Amino acid sequence: MADKILKKADLGKLIESVTGKGGRFVAPTTDSRQIVFKKVKSAEEIATDYILARNSFKEFLFPQTEVVAEFTLGKDTVDMRGVEVHAPQTVIFGARPCEAASLKGMHALFTWDFIDEFYTKREDNTVVVTVGCTKADDACFCTTVNLSPASTEGADVYLREAGESYTVEAITDKGKKFVEAHAAVFGSGSVKADPLVMPEKIANIDLAKVSERLKDKTHYDDKVWPKLTRKCIGCGACTFVCPTCRCFDIVDEGTAFEGERRKNWDSCQYDTFTLHASGHNPREHQHQRWRNRFMCKFNFFPEKFSGKGCVGCGRCVRVCPVRLDITEVMEEFSK
Numbered sequence: 001m002a003d004k005i006l007k008k009a010d011l012g013k014l015i016e017s018v019t020g021k022g023g024r025f026v027a028p029t030t031d032s033r034q035i036v037f038k039k040v041k042s043a044e045e046i047a048t049d050y051i052l053a054r055n056s057f058k059e060f061l062f063p064q065t066e067v068v069a070e071f072t073l074g075k076d077t078v079d080m081r082g083v084e085v086h087a088p089q090t091v092i093f094g095a096r097p098c099e100a101a102s103l104k105g106m107h108a109l110f111t112w113d114f115i116d117e118f119y120t121k122r123e124d125n126t127v128v129v130t131v132g133c134t135k136a137d138d139a140c141f142c143t144t145v146n147l148s149p150a151s152t153e154g155a156d157v158y159l160r161e162a163g164e165s166y167t168v169e170a171i172t173d174k175g176k177k178f179v180e181a182h183a184a185v186f187g188s189g190s191v192k193a194d195p196l197v198m199p200e201k202i203a204n205i206d207l208a209k210v211s212e213r214l215k216d217k218t219h220y221d222d223k224v225w226p227k228l229t230r231k232c233i234g235c236g237a238c239t240f241v242c243p244t245c246r247c248f249d250i251v252d253e254g255t256a257f258e259g260e261r262r263k264n265w266d267s268c269q270y271d272t273f274t275l276h277a278s279g280h281n282p283r284e285h286q287h288q289r290w291r292n293r294f295m296c297k298f299n300f301f302p303e304k305f306s307g308k309g310c311v312g313c314g315r316c317v318r319v320c321p322v323r324l325d326i327t328e329v330m331e332e333f334s335k
């Protein structure tokens, strides 16, 4: 039986088929000379020569800012009104296998003690189409965290480059329905997939040892933290580009009489993140905030949710203005 394929020349038809049914099509595209995930309307907009988009596609499930309620204050009353979740049918095309693997943890967090429909409704309406990597750079380290360009975790449909086509593998029921719904665009045939490029596993990193050392609370005062992370300027860029970082803050904005309640991305790297109203800050120094970020990724989060705190995409390494490389800290804690 012939396998499913998608001809690259038919990408425009796929976009038309998705948008014709009222959906939005999100893909890596060039904006301000950077490759970023954005809504696209034509195949010409889609970047073909990229390793990883600069931003994570998480912002299409968990926007940087959104209104979650509106309020009006009366003399003795507060009128609080919920708002409809904006959750259009969405196709995320061209995600990499590492970043799709972040979705398990995202789902776990947003359905933990409360079902956050602002996330789950979008997740329900999103199909993630990943493309296996045929290129990598020095910042990629998915294989070190037990993933690879062949991983299908979090993907609904997994594609591989195959010359002028892609091989197509529907992974989930949602992915199967997506391929069926756009059957006129997907063809059949037998094409040979291009080789995947596996980033080399970082030899000095042992995740089990990292986790073991972080469980031992004496590491809190380890001099290694200020030594390795003193140069961090607390800009938060690493957390914003990270596909697994999902901290947010709820703030009320408006006048003394009416306004809106917003859910905004936040960052554990900001000095105000843990600042108490009393003025006390349990993470007063930047190295303590960095320690928290690292512990969240390799201790609290995987222990509590069994999802990955880090998928090895390397975005934080590429974006950091002071070249603070998380893999160097992983190496230190593997000793």
Ligand code: SF4
Pocket (backbone or CB within 6 Å): 238, 241, 242, 243, 244, 245, 297, 309, 310, 311, 312, 313, 314, 315, 316, 317, 326
């Ligand atoms: S911590 Fe860095 S390498 Fe790990 S998932 Fe986040 S951005 Fe990617």
Ligand code: SF4
Pocket (backbone or CB within 6 Å): 231, 232, 233, 234, 235, 236, 237, 238, 239, 269, 319, 320, 321, 322, 323, 324
């Ligand atoms: S991007 Fe670099 S400097 Fe900015 S908060 Fe993250 S580690 Fe610190």
